[in-house]
Amino acid sequence: MGKEDETGTVTLGEPGERCILTRDQHPISRRQISDNALKVLYRLNKAGFEAYLVGGGVRDLLLGRKPKDFDIVTDATPEQIKKLFSNCRLVGRRFRLAHVVFGRDVIEVATFRGHHHKVNTSKHVSSRSDEGMLLRDNVYGTIEEDAERRDFTVNALYYSIKDFSLHDFHGGLTDLEAGLLELIGDPETRYREDPVRMLRAIRFAAKLDLGLSERTAAPIRELAPLLQDIPPARLFEETLKLFLAGDALKTYYLLRQYGLFAPLFPQVATLLTPAGNSPFERFLELALINTDERVAADLPVTPAFFYAALLWGVVEKRSRDFSNESSLPPQDTLMLAMNEAIDTQIRTIAIPRRFTTDVRDIWLLQDRLPRRSGKRAERLLGHPKFRAALDFLELRSRVDGRLKELVQWWQNYQQSQGGDQQPHQAAPHPYPQSEADGERSKPRRRRRRGPRRPKDAQA
Structure with a gap:
């Protein structure tokens, strides 16, 4: 336990030395913890099990942040947890976990992890690849062993519901104060x-x-x-x-x-420069800043817009390469470049098709937006990804000033038609729907019904 001097100051223990802070020695209060997390903690404790709030929830409370979620650890096995909660489901193969479900709120409960070298049984299974990567890991242990299995010291902090004490096993409190992220154990391993x-x-x-x-x-x-x-x-x-x-x-x-x-992004990496100041890199930075600003303003963001921006430099380069190598029209070289960029990226990162479809739309509209004569402008304005594409074009114009006039034209046209003055990214993360950001959705096709069968007809 940390030592307290005559002034009441707590001296934290060294890494590997368990430090316990009593209720009056730390700032965490039950009022900061969600009601659902407290329900789980109290029921486990009442049933005779140890139960602790752990990891990011504890860390964020100590930093004065609002935790995104609350994770719990206990000495109860997943099966014992499931017996206590009718609203519990067990998930995971590599790590067996219990999810206690309260509507949209899911409280994750894990059993204390033990060391990998324990003898394998039907209940305790651990296996590795030839490179040392853990493939399955359901070895249970004590809270001390669980703390050793945590990744970083700032995540090995445990809040006890039994006496409201705070447990620090690896100097995480000291590292938080020093502003350091420290890995527990041998980093390479x-x-x-x-x-x-x-x-x-x-x-x-x-x-x-x-x-x-x-x-x-x-x-x-x-x-x-x-x-x-x-x-x-x-x-x-x-x-x-x-x-x-x-x-x-x-x-x-x-x-x-x-x-x-x-x-992560091998084909994009080939475009990066030592100074980091190429036109594409400036565009990418602007796109990332735009994403951060939208998150800060609680506005929707989407993986589609991120990947469209990330891979745009690749698409532009490969489209130019295809044009130089063949006599194909620009639309065809753009399609070839788009297909190649996406096909190459999904070998490393499996971007779901619902997002790659939107990525393609954003890119294709960059080619269509300059062609706005006649009825084309009206049709483009009604495209489900128009506002995302215009947002994308506006970011491009900050690097390529030649596009500013085009962006201004579309913003004026959009305003004259009664549309939003501010373009938006396509849809909210993580599972966007086309209607969620005020976009038009495709009309559903009516199912064609055949003649009704008599009730006694065979299926």
Whole structure:
């Protein structure tokens, strides 16, 4: 436990030394914790189990932030948790978790994790790949072992509902005060267990404005290629957390600094310059700033707009290459470039088709927006992705001044037709619908019904 001197100041323990702060020694209050999380904590405790609030929820409360969600750990097994809560479902194969569902609010409950070297049984299963990556991991243990299994010291903080004490096992409180992100255990081993931890390090550094400690940062560049072994679907989810949470620009800079951008976006990386000041890089930075501003203003953002901006430089370059290599018309070279850019990217990051369809629309409209004579302007104004495309064009005009007149024309035309004066990104994250941002949706086709069958007809 931390030592308290005659002035009441608490001296925190060294890393690896358990430090316990009593209720009057830390700022966390039950009033800051969601009612649903408290219900889960109290019921587990009442049933005789240990129950702690852990990780990001505790960390954010200590930083004066409002937690996005609350995670709980306990010594109860997933099956025991399910018996306590009728609104519980068990999820995950690699990590067996309990989700206690309260409408749209889901409280995640995990059992204390143990060490991998424990003997495997039917209840305790752990396996690795040849590279050291954890494939399955359902080894249960004590709270001390669970703390060792956490990724960063600032996430190994536990709030007890039993006596309202705060438990720090690895000096996370000290690191928070120092503004450092420190990995628990040997960094190379931990990154090999799960290479996504390198992306989490970048995400937390950007989100919390923390610097990576020297030992935490040291192996990242060498181990960055391990991200190629991560399933593309998982990397898509990670990119949403990296770039659509309000810290996209800082995240972009950090990914480049630590050599993690190229494994995620290999074809885009070929366009980056040492000085970082090419027209495409300036455009990309403007798009990321725009995304951060929308998140800060609680406006919708979409993966489609992010990926349209990210891959636009590739599309422009390849379209020029195809034009130089053939006599195809510009529309055809654009289509070839679009297909190639998306097909190449989804080998690394599995962007769902509902988003790649919108990406294509935004790009195609860049070619159509200059052609606005006759009825074309009216038809384009009614396109479901018109406002996203105009927002995209406006960002392009900040780099290429020749487009400013075109942007102004469309803004004036839109206003004259009674439309919004401010273009918008297409739809909200993470699962946008075409109607959600005030866009027109395609009319549904009526199902054609055949003649009714007699009730006694065979199916």
